Amino acid sequence: MLEVSLRQPLDGFTLDLSFEAPAGVTVLFGGSGAGKTTVINAVAGLKRPESGRVALNGRVLFDLGKGLWVPPHRRRLGYIFQEARLFPHLTVRQNLLFGRWFAPRGAVREDLDRIVAMLGIGALMQRHPVALSGGEKQRVAIGRALLSSPDLILADEPLAALDEARKEEILPYFERLRDELKVPMLYVSHSAAEVARLATSVVVLKDGQVQRQGNAAEVLGDDRVMPTGVRAAGALLEARLLRHHPDGLSELDAGGVSLFLPQVQQVPGSLLRVRILAQDVILSRHRPEGLSALNILPAEVEQIRSGSGPGAMVSLKTDAGRVLARITRRSAQALELSSGTQCYAVVKSVAIARSDVGGAVPVDD
């Protein structure tokens, strides 16, 4: 477990926060300028904050109240930077093994062949970084961090410098890191989709404060903490892939409810995270008929929340899990919605949690 508490004056506000990151992937989530990079660089030891304390599994990395500061090279953390920062004069193999020269004797060693196979970089071993694509560089950087036998992986927006296709290429490797390795990870991101796909736990930062901490579904369902605004808010459901239909649709089972998505590139039986954005859900009091939408879920209104604007956020209880709908206040009144009302959630689009919010795949619109 990672315990962090920090204080550092920044432009226009003071970063002052503390949180604990459990095992698994903890995403530091927030807009630009929220202080995410300050936090991760303090944990890494690259920037000394004004005051604070960070401990990893009981090992104190710094405690400025006691004047304690472990230099970065003795912290045993693997840092995956936004730009890969590979050493240009070394081959891929030498880059991968760089950390091993300095790892303490007796440290648990990740097996080179296993990591190379996991990241699919076997064919690149003799190349220099200059001959790699952006996605390949980032895969090598991931491998290099893993092979230094770290106690914690740090990742600072590792996908931000990549285009959509490359993000899709890299994300599965982070999922495998989360699922196959025991090393905990602190992952900085401003993308709701990366949170949806990777996070075990989310710490939402705003203006240097912890605005909220919770699991991915809780945080993504709260439009008030979305750095990108209400458009990124939505539900995160767990679903199991049942079968592929010959017409190109895949059928998923979420708590007994069938969901239909266009061709999902997974084998039947796989457990998937599915996102339904609040703005892609419309509500009906009666089971709609003659509608082109495929995914219609019986629901019960749990709560209606509206702010000063014309919109309202309705949270709904369904067999598949909690679903959010973004409708107008006028519609909420017209439908006489209140807590406990039975209704139907018509889902315009369901997406496998993808690398980007904009990448949602419409099923039928």
Add this chain to the structure above:
Amino acid sequence: MTWLGPEEWQAVALSLKVSIWASLVTLPFGIFTAYALARWQFPGKQVVNGLVHLPLILPPVVTGYLLLLTFGPQAGLGGFLQQFGISFAFRWTGAALAAAIMGFPLMVRAIRLSIEAVDPKLEQAAATLGANPFWAFATVTLPLILPGILAGVILAFAKAMGEFGATITFVSNIPGQTQTLPSAIYAFLQVPGGESAALRLVGISVAVAMGALILSEVLARRAARRLGGL
């Protein structure tokens, strides 16, 4: 070398010896100074920077005289070093010292530029992978600045080969001890009938300078290839 007289040959050999020593012995100091100026913030940094560059802008005679005042046999530091058997006065070591001081700013400038071209984020990456500052420098920065180091050494060597004013002021013009190529050319031009000897030495000067330049070019290119710069 039958076409060179013994005195001429002596001057060439001495110049090579002085220049090689001057450029190689100063190299570690040059790298350290360049790194400090490129990467560290410390009080008095501008003073250090000014001192390093002083020989570049001072008249060489002044530098030579200051060396004489500091390292001469009457001087405090010179006398102190003499107790340990280190003597610069009127010996080839003095010529090497003068050449080193004169070449130092050129060496530091070349190396500093190449260090500034290396992204400090690479050293940070090395640190997160467990390399302490020394190893981060030795395994990441040093290989990356190799072309700059080569350029610095060659520049310092060329400067040492041509150094005249500070040398002749500091250690005079003694054949076999302190008479380097330029001093010898100057001496030959002072005596009637010395033009042909002077001309031969001028030819050698040009050849050595060109050779150094070509060598540095070849080495730099090989280094760049090794670094994977396509």
